[in-house]
Amino acid sequence: MFRRFLGVIFLVxxxxxxxxxxxxxxxxDIIREVNDLLNQETALSRTRMILQTSSGGIRTFEFKSWAxxxxxxxxxxxxxxxxxxxxxxxxxxxxxxxxMYFPRTRRVRKLATHxxxxxxxxxxxxxxxxxxxxxFLTDYDAIRLDDSEERGEDCYILRMERKLSSDSSYEKLIIxxxxxxxxxxxxxxxxxxxxxxxxxxxxxxxxxxxxxxTAMRLTMKNERDLTATRMELLxxxxxxELPDEMFTERSLRQ
Numbered sequence: 592m593f594r595r596f597l598g599v600i601f602l603v604x605x606x607x608x609x610x611x612x613x614x615x616x617x618x619x620d621i622i623r624e625v626n627d628l629l630n631q632e633t634a635l636s637r638t639r640m641i642l643q644t645s646s647g648g649i650r651t652f653e654f655k656s657w658a659x660x661x662x663x664x665x666x667x668x669x670x671x672x673x674x675x676x677x678x679x680x681x682x683x684x685x686x687x688x689x690x691m692y693f694p695r696t697r698r699v700r701k702l703a704t705h706x707x708x709x710x711x712x713x714x715x716x717x718x719x720x721x722x723x724x725x726x727f728l729t730d731y732d733a734i735r736l737d738d739s740e741e742r743g744e745d746c747y748i749l750r751m752e753r754k755l756s757s758d759s760s761y762e763k764l765i766i767x768x769x770x771x772x773x774x775x776x777x778x779x780x781x782x783x784x785x786x787x788x789x790x791x792x793x794x795x796x797x798x799x800x801x802x803x804x805t806a807m808r809l810t811m812k813n814e815r816d817l818t819a820t821r822m823e824l825l826x827x828x829x830x831x832e833l834p835d836e837m838f839t840e841r842s843l844r845q
Contacts, residue, residue, distance in 0.1 A: 618733035621747050624773040625766070626727050628804065630661035636827040637670075642714050643819045652712055653825075657833055662724030664838040675712070679843045682707075682722030685729070689718055692843035699843050708760045715790060715811040715820040719760050730757035731764065738770075741777055745770045761789075769797075774804045788814055801829050 635657045642650040653671035658664065665682040669675040677694030689702040702709075707719040719726075727733070731751040739748050751764035765779040765788075774797050780790040790813050794806035809822045836842060 616735070616747070618735035618749050621735065621768055621773070622727050622731075622733040622749060622751070622766075625768055625775055626725055628773050629775070630725055631803065631829045632659070632661060633831055633833050634658045634827060634829050635831055635833070637825040639823045639825055640712070640714060640716075641821045641823070642712075643821075645817045650713070657837060659833045659835075659838060660724075662722070665722040665724075666838055666842075667721070669712075680711070680718070681838060681840065681843055682718060683838065685724040685726055686719045686722035689722075690840050690843060697844060699840055701840075715813045715816075715818055716822070717760060720792075720811070723759075726759060727751065730754055730759045739767070741767045741769075744776065746776060772804045774806065790814060800827055803829055 635655070637655050638653065640652045640654065642652075644650070651672070652669060652675060654667050654669045656668075657666045663683070663685055665680075665686070667680040667682075669678045677692075679692040681690045681692075682688070686707040687704060689706055690699055691702060692699050702718075707722075708717055710716070711718055711721055731753055734750045734752065736748040736750055739746055747768040747770060749764075749766045749768060751766060753759050753762050760782065761780045762783045762785075763781040765777075765781075766775050767777040768775050774794065776794055778792040778794075779788045780792070781787075782789045790811055793810045793812070794808075795810070796807040797804050798807055799805070805824070805827060807824045810819060811822075812819045
């Protein structure tokens with residue numbers, strides 16, 4: 592009986608200590624954990640991207656992607672449909688430098704700096720959304736708001752305010768972060784001078800892949816255009832050796 596009593600006391604103390612630690616976390620503490628989770632040293636994956644237009648039409652793409660240096664370098668190669676097969680996109684410096692390769696002409700074209708705001712293949716994901724790397728840390732100040740629930744999960748709520756030195760497309764972000772593993776569940780995007788949310792990203796079907804919580808389905812809803820894009824991870828691998836030569840303009844033609 593005494594041993595059971597001690598066990599209960601220990602559990603209560605542990606829960607109280609955990610709650611106290613949670614309350615002590617700042618917005619910067621939390622977003623650093625989120626960033627470390629989302630930006631592994633390397634990652635390679637195969638993804639299906641499904642676009643839903645405002646008229647109800649559906650377009651589907653599949654691509655392979657490779658990311659290195661915690662998302663600072665990203666390479667994407669399309670495999671489907673046939674009209675897009677072989678096209679490639681190289682994003683460096685957190686999508687500030689973007690090159691595109693077109694197999695029909697075998698030409699590589701460097702995009703203008705502002706191109707990172709453009710839609711990738713007409714989807715609701717911009718190039719910045721796909722290749723922003725550690726933008727949460729470098730371009731935003733994180734402010735912790737009152738905790739809340741999302742999909743039955745206890746969540747930290749963060750307001751991300753763009754730094755004056757940043758040229759990020761979004762003036763503000765609201766991120767709902769699952770407390771138990773720092774997985775973001777929802778990200779709201781606000782553009783310059785617009786009080787209403789522009790886009791909302793839902794991260795779902797979170798599985799442990801190599802002990803890393805990974806959202807296998809990501810849905811970006813454009814609240815203004817009334818369109819949506821869903822990305823389904825078909826497979827993903829972390830920690831693979833990826834040579835620097837893969838992330839060069841020359842490699843795009845291979």
